[in-house]
Amino acid sequence: MKKKALFTILFATLALYGCGDGENGTGGSGGTAATGGSGGTGGSGGGIGGSGGGAGSGGTGGMPACDSTANAFIKTLDPDADFMVSASDIVDTTDLSTDWQRLTLSLQITADPDLVGHILQFGFQTNASDFGDSGVFYDNVELADPAVVYTQNFNNLDIGGTVIGDDWLYFVNVFDSVGTRKFGYNEGLFAPNGPQISALVTGEGGPTQEPQQLSVFSDYNCCQTTNEGHFNGTDLVETNVFQERTIVAGDVGTTFVFSVDAKRGNINLGCP
Numbered sequence: 001m002k003k004k005a006l007f008t009i010l011f012a013t014l015a016l017y018g019c020g021d022g023e024n025g026t027g028g029s030g031g032t033a034a035t036g037g038s039g040g041t042g043g044s045g046g047g048i049g050g051s052g053g054g055a056g057s058g059g060t061g062g063m064p065a066c067d068s069t070a071n072a073f074i075k076t077l078d079p080d081a082d083f084m085v086s087a088s089d090i091v092d093t094t095d096l097s098t099d100w101q102r103l104t105l106s107l108q109i110t111a112d113p114d115l116v117g118h119i120l121q122f123g124f125q126t127n128a129s130d131f132g133d134s135g136v137f138y139d140n141v142e143l144a145d146p147a148v149v150y151t152q153n154f155n156n157l158d159i160g161g162t163v164i165g166d167d168w169l170y171f172v173n174v175f176d177s178v179g180t181r182k183f184g185y186n187e188g189l190f191a192p193n194g195p196q197i198s199a200l201v202t203g204e205g206g207p208t209q210e211p212q213q214l215s216v217f218s219d220y221n222c223c224q225t226t227n228e229g230h231f232n233g234t235d236l237v238e239t240n241v242f243q244e245r246t247i248v249a250g251d252v253g254t255t256f257v258f259s260v261d262a263k264r265g266n267i268n269l270g271c272p
Contacts, residue, residue: 066271068134069094070216074107074122074258076115076247086118089258093124093136096264100139100206103262108255109247116249122258123168123242126267128218130233135217135265137201139209142259143243145251150243154212159200163190164214170197170241172219177234191241196221198241209261216241217265 075088089105105122109115122143128134143150157165170191173184191198196219204213218239222229229237 066132066268068126068128068132068218068267070124070126070134070136070267072103072105072124072138072258072260072262073242074105074120074256076107076109077119077121079117079119083119086115093262094267096136096262098264100209100261100263103260105258106255107258109251109253111253113249113252115247115252118247119244120247120251120256121242121244122256123240124216125238125240126216126218127236127238129230129236131220131230132218133266133269134239135215135267137204137213137215137263137265139205139213139261140259141214141243142257144257144259145254146257153209154200154214155210157200157212159193159202159212161193163188164193164198164200164241165190168198168241168243170239172197172222172240173238174222174229175236175238177236179236182228182235197239204263204265214241215265 070093071090072093073088073090075090076086077083078086087107087110089107091103091105093103107120109120122141124136124138126134126136139153141150141152142148152166154164168191169186169189171184171186174182176182193199197217199215200212201215202211202213204215205211216239218230218237220230222231222237224231229235
């Protein structure tokens with residue numbers, strides 16, 4: 001599938017597992033943390049995430065923040081309008097069970113020739129603050145139009161590599177406590193294979209998800225040097241991991257269907 005990287009200011013492995021200005025970035029994925037926001041996370045348990053603070057001497061550990069969210073998405077973005085979302089379908093994956101389930105999303109590319117050149121993205125997002133746990137597992141990705149145009153079960157990707165592979169991309173947006181976007185970045189462009197943002201993992205699949213799965217979670221290294229992101233206790237870190245393609249004339253009038261297997265990782269672990 002054809003990919004097109006776009007430079008723009010927009011857009012744990014195992015439960016033991018960075019931040020700066022973006023470089024050679026792709027279009028943001030239309031962040032959901034704020035109206036008009038711009039904006040793509042594994043390991044056992046799906047990411048590291050802090051435990052919400054430690055206790056004083058002789059005390060007990062603090063409660064986690066319990067406010068992480070996650071979703072699967074398919075959306076279009078307008079590169080001539082600061083990559084604002086022009087259409088989308090989103091499924092919440094925050095409160096999935098620990099059993100695998102199949103999710104299906106769809107998005108119609110309306111019969112509007114002005115949509116040619118827009119960006120189609122499909123993938124996964126997490127939103128977390130103050131080191132809150134945020135991991136969710138995904139597998140058996142499929143995009144159809146209605147013929148299948150992309151599939152990925154992650155089994156043949158290099159689990160020892162530095163990136164997920166197959167042109168999976170990422171973008172992180174940081175919002176303040178009232179939902180105003182502060183900045184975004186994607187150092188390296190391609191989605192990393194742990195210890196932050198995303199990772200290939202094993203041992204989390206059922207009969208149709210083995211041997212490897214994708215875990216998506218937050219960037220817990222964001223952003224210590226400036227005391228922002230997870231390091232100030234109030235910012236929201238929106239992490240997107242996704243595939244993208246440019247809409248061509250033949251796509252106009254087509255309905256794209258994005259299907260994926262998903263199950264809960266460690267998102268909001270220990271919360272009521």
